[in-house]
Amino acid sequence: MTEPTPSQPAPAEKPAAAAPAGGEENKGPSKSALKKAQKEKEKAEKKAAAKARELAERQKKEAADALDVSKEDYGELPLCGSAEFKPTGLKREDLSNVESLEDKEIVFRCWVENARVQSAKLAFLNLRQGLNTVQAVVAASDKLSKQMVKFCGSVTTESTLVVTGLVKRVQEPIKSATIKNFEIHITKLFVEVKAQSPLPLQVDDAERPIPSGLGDEEEQADDGKPIVGLNTRLNNRTIDLRAKINHSIFVIKSGVCALFQEFLGQKGFTLIHTPKILGAASEGGANVFELKYFDRPAYLAQSPQFYKQMLIASRFQKVMEIGPVFRAENSNTARHLTEFTGLDLEMEIQENYHEVMTVLEDLMLFIFKELNTRFKKETDLVRSVYHVDEFKLPESGKVPRIPFQEGIKMLREAGEELGDYDDLTTPQEKHLGRLVLEKYGTDFYVLDQFPLAIRPAYTMPSPHDSKLSNSYDMFMRGQEILSGAQRIHNADLLADMMRKHDPPIDPNSAGTKDYVESFRYGCPPHGGGGFGLERIVQFWLGLPNIRMTSLFPRDPQRVIP
């Protein structure tokens, strides 16, 4: 028996249980039997037809494959399960080096920004790897099939690929890619991991600014593109974070941490890790998260303050810590988080606490300088999206140390009404920032000698004015990034100041007692400060909301994802 050709359906097989030919009417099969036979016949016919179609398609594909010169050069890879341990030795290129790879055939992993079929013979893809994007072309030829062009042009956005291609210089700079002078002429393309479609959020939308205001309502930009609200972005954070702007923010954040440790490490600071679970709500007890610690209550650390000072009492001389800080503050603003990263330091002083301020100022000047060189590309990328001004630093290299009373005077002269020992409101702080920028030409400065009453109980009072204290804040673009002070290193004075504090603190309470007692045994004079890492990043870049500087931000409304 010859097989049917694709165009000829196979003849239906005779049903086995069909009625015998001829025969007497009354002896014929019943109606139901006839119906059944008819059904079975149809079923058999359908089955045969399906079988034929399947066969026909297989043959068609085989025929096409026989003609597809590229059939080994594209497709979907199986799930990477590490079947082989021996590496192939195939080098995956970093697209940052594309300049040096002109006219070479390279292999690289990337993902799809978008892919589009231009014609049966031509498709374009925008491919991304890290902060680089490149245009890729796939064109049918006698060595590259139309089938491959179709496949490449239809790959879903955000799929991960392994691409082989020639690096070719282009005549006209490519607008849509960060790599302007080269494109890739694809020779092989494999989908390593296919992205499901549609995406819950477009990465392209995540590249554009968040809406003004609290950032929650969707808007439409002048160009008609959607402005996606911050909450939508944060609800789909793993997609949102793919945006180049977000990669840049977190590369900078990582950089600030590294620079902090580099500078202080060279100055002999020891990196410490103090406990985040505390047996007592030591620093006053307000705004603290309580947890169940086996059969008793415990609390999350609001700062490493007591511990870093206890380590100075343990003669560690200079300590730094990078760690989470927890604040149970029900503040739903653009500059508060319930969990953020503290950059803390504490050090012995020899003569006065301005030694600490000098270290802190030099540290920040170092960080700014290095951000401007090592992370210029990322800084520029983010600032350009939000149209943010350069971060101005004093030309003299000397950071203004403005006495708090002088700050008050500047504000009063500018029309603000406030008393000599009042704390500054956030708008007043920002106002002072503008005045300082005008007068000193810097976005970074220090306020010194804060009123004692508005500082923590462990702050050393000023020897010159009992209503002032040896304490300071540091500001970027008019917003506080650090609070610091000389601390009281005498147990009796400390206990006294705690009792007199508003609200009073019992120096003999659990948790506090160990801290106070640690100053009975020759603790040297010392001071320090604590930065909010996210604030440094936010104000360096001029971002409208602090949540943008936390990978998975936590606020009173948000603990997921």
Added chain:
Amino acid sequence: MTEPTPSQPAPAEKPAAAAPAGGEENKGPSKSALKKAQKEKEKAEKKAAAKARELAERQKKEAADALDVSKEDYGELPLCGSAEFKPTGLKREDLSNVESLEDKEIVFRCWVENARVQSAKLAFLNLRQGLNTVQAVVAASDKLSKQMVKFCGSVTTESTLVVTGLVKRVQEPIKSATIKNFEIHITKLFVEVKAQSPLPLQVDDAERPIPSGLGDEEEQADDGKPIVGLNTRLNNRTIDLRAKINHSIFVIKSGVCALFQEFLGQKGFTLIHTPKILGAASEGGANVFELKYFDRPAYLAQSPQFYKQMLIASRFQKVMEIGPVFRAENSNTARHLTEFTGLDLEMEIQENYHEVMTVLEDLMLFIFKELNTRFKKETDLVRSVYHVDEFKLPESGKVPRIPFQEGIKMLREAGEELGDYDDLTTPQEKHLGRLVLEKYGTDFYVLDQFPLAIRPAYTMPSPHDSKLSNSYDMFMRGQEILSGAQRIHNADLLADMMRKHDPPIDPNSAGTKDYVESFRYGCPPHGGGGFGLERIVQFWLGLPNIRMTSLFPRDPQRVIP
């Protein structure tokens, strides 16, 4: 009127209300009046005597001061309150540089290990600064008073001093100090901060080993000196931490962190900070601390696992994190803490997960090498106290990657009874450590391809044996320091494995859903691992208890200080 000499008490003043001289008996004062007068007379006499004594003492002191040629060169400094901001420019020397300061007069801050008056003319002090100790001599001369000798020899242990003195070479090496060839001839000595006496714990006692066993009971060493229990030390941790051995441990711990970041930073890893407060107890829900997050429950992160993988899904390619990890495990052993520091990394893989193992092995070899050079002094100091062997590394530089099944075989041949897919007990792990040391000559090695059933649900199964998995542990001296694996990067497979896991995990539950969904949009294949920082330090140094490697350790019994 001449003032009384010190040896002559001043004459008592006549009481103003005394009875008039003479007079008739019946006209005389009443008995009670007499009594009263007598009392007042005595009171006045006492007062006068006290006044005289006070005057005498003052004069004596003035006379002595007049004779005290050193009166400007010693004493107690007032509380450092930063009265002056202008620095004096006086350089405080670091005793590490003593070699280059021979015959120079230097100023340095230090603290008192002990001080003793040898004679009226001679006192010795042992002074410490950082890890250095030096002997200091103060000898009476025509330029240095006996009063000063007495003062210096009586300074309380652990007081903080500012000392001026000549650096002098000695003939015989000094046994009691780390600086053997020099001593300080004191010319000035000021107590900057006086330590209260007695100390709750002697720093000298903290330099000696903790008791064997669980470290809680006090013992006596062969030399009769007390062996103070670990709990006593931890209850007085700020004094305990002053010991050189403890400073060394934490300088090394700080060093491991810096080396971890240095190595991975150069390889392009981004430092991340993932949330420690989670809206859901994502990884199974056992051993997790619950807290009150405003009006709802929340949980402390048991690891950054889900988040570091979600960042790989966000295309971060290579991430590292150093942060606290919380385990509500009621384990009171020498190697468990409820809060410790995780050193985590996660990275894309190109072909197979052995790429991750290579990074991890190279990382640890780099850390060991640098600890042996940059932190040799501290390492030697700690190991000498506990008589710990050198940490052996493979001479070939190749870290043994032992398949789990091969490890089982080695243990069976050595007499252990266990099944092919059983997990190893702690004693079996230690036994295997000894066998590996014997066979491969290394204290550091990897076990590869663990049974799937004993690993987390997100572990990639082995493509060769469905009962095995692409996962590994790393060991130091036979104890686990890292757990790692290739992870499942396909959402459907992950959800399936979660449901089949023992105990099952609902892939659609809060917290877990975002994690699983993040693998729908083209997440590249990846793997990673998490080290326990305290374990690396513990096993590098060969310490008997992990609490010694945590500044303020947390265990089920301890949340204070």
